[in-house]
Amino acid sequence: MSKISRRDFLGKGGALIGSALVAPEAFRSHSPAYAPGMLKMPLGFQSWTIREMLVKDFPGTLKIMYDMGYRSIEMCSPPGYSSAGFGPLTKYSATEMKKIITDAGLICPSSHYVMNELRNNLDERIKYAIDLGQTQMILSSFGLPQDAKLSDWYKAADELNQIGERVKKAGLQMGFHNHHTEFQELEGKLIYDELMSRFDPAIVKMQFQVAVINIGYKAADYFRKYPGRFISAHLADWSAETKKEAPAGKGIVDWKEFFETLDTGGVKNVFVEMSFGTFKETADYLLNL
Numbered sequence: 001m002s003k004i005s006r007r008d009f010l011g012k013g014g015a016l017i018g019s020a021l022v023a024p025e026a027f028r029s030h031s032p033a034y035a036p037g038m039l040k041m042p043l044g045f046q047s048w049t050i051r052e053m054l055v056k057d058f059p060g061t062l063k064i065m066y067d068m069g070y071r072s073i074e075m076c077s078p079p080g081y082s083s084a085g086f087g088p089l090t091k092y093s094a095t096e097m098k099k100i101i102t103d104a105g106l107i108c109p110s111s112h113y114v115m116n117e118l119r120n121n122l123d124e125r126i127k128y129a130i131d132l133g134q135t136q137m138i139l140s141s142f143g144l145p146q147d148a149k150l151s152d153w154y155k156a157a158d159e160l161n162q163i164g165e166r167v168k169k170a171g172l173q174m175g176f177h178n179h180h181t182e183f184q185e186l187e188g189k190l191i192y193d194e195l196m197s198r199f200d201p202a203i204v205k206m207q208f209q210v211a212v213i214n215i216g217y218k219a220a221d222y223f224r225k226y227p228g229r230f231i232s233a234h235l236a237d238w239s240a241e242t243k244k245e246a247p248a249g250k251g252i253v254d255w256k257e258f259f260e261t262l263d264t265g266g267v268k269n270v271f272v273e274m275s276f277g278t279f280k281e282t283a284d285y286l287l288n289l
Helices: 006-011 048-056 058-068 087-091 094-103 115-120 122-132 150-169 191-198 210-215 219-225 255-260 276-287
Strands: 043-046 072-076 107-113 136-139 173-177 204-209 230-235 237-239 244-246 269-272
Touching: 043 048, 043 276, 048 058, 048 087, 048 276, 058 094, 058 276, 072 269, 094 107, 094 122, 107 115, 107 122, 107 269, 115 122, 115 136, 115 150, 122 136, 122 150, 136 150, 136 230, 150 173, 150 191, 150 204, 173 230, 204 210, 204 219, 210 230, 210 237, 219 230, 219 255, 269 276
Parallel strands: 043 072, 043 269, 072 107, 107 136, 136 173, 173 204, 204 230, 230 269
Antiparallel strands: 237 244
């Protein structure tokens, strides 16, 4: 599998400015199942980490994920991510892709988009999202250069507010996905908190990257600090012993606390985003928590 990270992809150059309980086969075409425990929503996964599998066999890979217990997928926009491995999926129209996903027993409520496609092809992407059945459009990164100033972040946030207004008029919710970068200080201020003060709470919701636990930031703390400001979350765990990602339940994330604060944060969807080898064990743990 390619070693390129989504952050690396999004930050390259100027072109991209701006990541079980197994139901019987007979139920594959039915509505996504909900977990009986603390997770009161379909368990989802992000497509980024298994993009090579998806482009080789889209229907077959979705079946594998369904059989692990996943009922929801968050896509990466194939046109926007065409140079990062999703290009082969552009052969499907949004309606064709939706049928394949639905036939696999999954839903696709959300997708990641890059800044340039939202900036230059927003109407087309909105239609794509609607045709695919999405209710949320998530900007994966501003793609700002490493030497960006706080004023550059403010300018990008203001632009996303404007984009989000058009997205909201179409009946969809705009969201923003953080990476570790937003949890750095710039000019004496934490970038994440500055974005929260700059985004219009009704226009841009947040998708929290749980993986920032490895630098000391907990999702639950932010759900409490900014109630109702979140739309979704990317799930990951981290081992303090190995200093690597770990299946959920074998790391340092307090998952009970996490789930207890989802309503406070306003979270509507969760998507596991780790390496393929962790997906089965993670689903088994989260669905039975």
